[in-house]
Amino acid sequence: MAFTRLGLRSELIEALKALGYTAPTPIQEKSLPESMAGKDVIGSAMTGSGKTVAFVMPLLQKLLDDRAKDPHKGGLRVRALVLVPTRELATQVEKAVGELANFSPVKCALIIGGASFHSQTQDLKRGAEVVVATPGRLLDHIRSGTFHLSDVKVAVLDEADRMLDMGFMPDVRRIMKLLPKDRQTLMFSATIPPEVERVVNEFMRSPVRVAVDRPRSTATSVKQWIYPVTEGQKAEFVTALLRLDGVDSVIIFTRTKARADRVTDQLKRKNVACAVLHSDLSQKDRDKAMLDFREGRQTILVATDIAARGLDVPEVSHVINYDVPEHPDDYVHRIGRTGRAFAEGDAITLVSFEEERLLPSIEAFIGQKIPRRALEGFAYAVPPRLHSYKAPLSSSFRIRRVIPRGGGSRFRR
Numbered sequence: 001m002a003f004t005r006l007g008l009r010s011e012l013i014e015a016l017k018a019l020g021y022t023a024p025t026p027i028q029e030k031s032l033p034e035s036m037a038g039k040d041v042i043g044s045a046m047t048g049s050g051k052t053v054a055f056v057m058p059l060l061q062k063l064l065d066d067r068a069k070d071p072h073k074g075g076l077r078v079r080a081l082v083l084v085p086t087r088e089l090a091t092q093v094e095k096a097v098g099e100l101a102n103f104s105p106v107k108c109a110l111i112i113g114g115a116s117f118h119s120q121t122q123d124l125k126r127g128a129e130v131v132v133a134t135p136g137r138l139l140d141h142i143r144s145g146t147f148h149l150s151d152v153k154v155a156v157l158d159e160a161d162r163m164l165d166m167g168f169m170p171d172v173r174r175i176m177k178l179l180p181k182d183r184q185t186l187m188f189s190a191t192i193p194p195e196v197e198r199v200v201n202e203f204m205r206s207p208v209r210v211a212v213d214r215p216r217s218t219a220t221s222v223k224q225w226i227y228p229v230t231e232g233q234k235a236e237f238v239t240a241l242l243r244l245d246g247v248d249s250v251i252i253f254t255r256t257k258a259r260a261d262r263v264t265d266q267l268k269r270k271n272v273a274c275a276v277l278h279s280d281l282s283q284k285d286r287d288k289a290m291l292d293f294r295e296g297r298q299t300i301l302v303a304t305d306i307a308a309r310g311l312d313v314p315e316v317s318h319v320i321n322y323d324v325p326e327h328p329d330d331y332v333h334r335i336g337r338t339g340r341a342f343a344e345g346d347a348i349t350l351v352s353f354e355e356e357r358l359l360p361s362i363e364a365f366i367g368q369k370i371p372r373r374a375l376e377g378f379a380y381a382v383p384p385r386l387h388s389y390k391a392p393l394s395s396s397f398r399i400r401r402v403i404p405r406g407g408g409s410r411f412r413r
Helices: 010-018 026-036 051-069 087-100 117-126 135-144 160-165 169-178 194-203 231-242 257-269 283-294 328-335 353-366
Strands: 041-044 080-083 108-111 130-133 154-158 184-188 208-211 222-228 250-253 275-277 300-303 318-321 345-351 400-402 410-412
Touching: 010 051, 010 087, 026 041, 026 051, 026 208, 041 051, 051 080, 051 087, 051 130, 051 154, 051 184, 080 169, 087 108, 087 130, 087 283, 108 117, 108 135, 117 135, 130 135, 135 169, 154 160, 160 169, 160 194, 169 194, 184 194, 231 257, 231 318, 231 345, 257 275, 257 300, 275 283, 318 328, 328 345, 328 353, 345 353
Parallel strands: 041 184, 041 208, 080 130, 080 154, 108 130, 154 184, 222 345, 250 300, 250 318, 275 300, 318 345
Antiparallel strands: 400 410
């Protein structure tokens, strides 16, 4: 199906062509007819499958249709609201709105924490029909009287399950209660846990549910590998991986902010250039890290799970899980940063002995066993265990101890 068959306005078709989009992705093809008909929609699909376009296009279509019926509509009044969990995702969505509205008069404002409240107020005064916001900062503007929800006709909740995980759901509920009842609501969420389902039941009207692939599935374009390695050798191991051919653009995920800083420092001491991204950084530093990574000035990004969901970074060749995630769904979203838009990618998970306990739940969640590998030529302090079942190491492979120059020990299979 071509976009032209979906009944989109010419301004939007022109914008899609300028961006190189010729045909809708599966989630767009399934959700756009429903949302453009004015129905409430819950969309679920793999990361990198085009969910942003799936909700931006119908809200722009509605705004442009209303303008055509009444030229006085638009301008200063906010008529579409998009709520997202993180500043980085908000910035990305605001950029997408701008690109898709490039051939129309619709303007968009970005309302996020860590940026100037005064500048955001001025942007709202100058006029914006679409606002992309994080919940906390939006409530700040509502309390200050610099933002009003009375004219909103379309509300979007993007990454709703992530907003729940990050503790934003009470703020989301406060905002939803202030919205006009006569509105359209679109929700995009990888999973629908009970608390998100309660929001659906309370604030959405007979929503149409659209799903592409199982929420627990991983993209078939992503090759997944487990590399067993001791905790003390992880930094050395990652450095060796980064020097392999074909490792071009990499996101390294850690479990904590302190860990991300520590890994970044370790890599820099080994003359490996990299950027770091986590929530303790200033907004300016976070924006710079993402921009440098997107534009290729930095090819390695060390990040916490703040970067795991929703961020559209093209051409990530590898995701490396420095730490095994505690929650299986975080594993799915982390590795979804590579193999996006059906390109190929590799997802590598480093597993220490202490982290072995986390693997069964991940493999059960994604419905597949992740193959194990050893890195050829790496000087393992302890031989890697290439089988997850309990069996003597000697039954799996032979070990030969080699004494390299300078002392130490090296094991080879």
